[in-house]
Amino acid sequence: VNRFSLNHATTKYWNQTEAIHACARHDVGIGLWREPVAEAGLAATAKLIRDAGVTVTSLCRGGFLTSGEQAALDDNRRAIDEAAALGAAELVLVCGGIPDGSRDVDGARAAVADALAELAPYAGQCGVRLAVEPLHPMFAADRCVISTLDQALQLAEMFPAEQVGVVVDTYHSWWDPQVYQGIAAAGAAGRIACFQVADWITPLPAGVLTGRGQLGDGCVELRRFRIAVDAAGYTGPIEVEIFNDQLWARPGPDVFAETLQRFAEHVA
């Protein structure tokens, strides 16, 4: 169980300080989000984390790099700084969709590679790895033009392994007939930066963002993923990241306890 990490988005409306203290009590890690960190204050959060002895397994998130705008690069440099300040070794990137009015998916993908070329050396200097997350293809238009683990890996491999890795996420990749080969390849290349788990349930809600399933509620072979990621040589934390309106409506401690139990049943 000590590979468990609570991605704070699973308990989105649970006060971040309380969530950090709960993770400390359970000796598990936490994945933080920039907005609540900013709200609590970056330095204060970093001190709280150090005092609590909790590992920040990732910071979510940078990215949105497809517009080619300087402001996006600047914002990602700030995200790298924040990850470094929090002692988070991995900054998760949601790379961005197709810019408004464009139909150029190849161009958007090329813009991601160009932006990574700008950002990767800086991340490396800061001791932070950029973790490229392939998002489910239903997000390709508006959130992330990187849809498969293979794509993410090809992108990452343009840069040194200590600068750019990939995220394996069961929710985004379970449907992919190539995913287990991709996990093996990413592991062999030392590129698995982050492993996130959530289940897939239907029907999807409008907007499809907040329809992820609690572990065990859906059709994903979560344990098969975990075994594959282990077999690929990954020994790091396993973040549970579930965007779900019903979970968000419940008290954070309840959801945290349930998620720990489901993790033991369905992942560990």
Added chain:
Amino acid sequence: VNRFSLNHATTKYWNQTEAIHACARHDVGIGLWREPVAEAGLAATAKLIRDAGVTVTSLCRGGFLTSGEQAALDDNRRAIDEAAALGAAELVLVCGGIPDGSRDVDGARAAVADALAELAPYAGQCGVRLAVEPLHPMFAADRCVISTLDQALQLAEMFPAEQVGVVVDTYHSWWDPQVYQGIAAAGAAGRIACFQVADWITPLPAGVLTGRGQLGDGCVELRRFRIAVDAAGYTGPIEVEIFNDQLWARPGPDVFAETLQRFAEHVA
């Protein structure tokens, strides 16, 4: 424009007889659906089609083969019979999702292959080709475990080319970084059974089934697809199949006219 075919689902609530007459007047094909055909009567529809001189470019749909149940095979044999009666050379298959309570995506995929082995020879005897349609991965759990053109092609190639082909559908496959290679491969193998077009728009509605975009309203490179499919040697009809609540709320003749115009602007 004479490669245009109106998939009747684009004008779902337009009386089928009226739609057939409109297609006859415009000298374009039509893709029919089993339920309205049954409602109008199979023999009556077949006669109407012959008398009108309209080509039935496909019958939608068979499939839902992942349960392994005999009833599904029987229903698909009836669908093949119906396609033959209508003179439809292609029967589109939506292969089915993961059975309730199962997490065995590989097993579901294997069940599709097993079912095709039962059905393909019969289809061949009837002069009907089974057109395996890869559906967008957001449907993998509940509608179709075949998510990419590559997967569909691998499945089809287990059988003779005159018995099983694949559907290229812009809506389902536009996000796929391998799709243009897949189109070339499918064309070279003589496996493109059907080419369907719709655009991708966001946000997706709840259930995600009825959120397809009118041609030109979204981010899909429709003309690039058409050129790629042409270059792969496909010279058949191009079906416009758009599931969209707003289109369905409008009069069929208006939507038909608009769709013809959009097709000329964005596809032809």
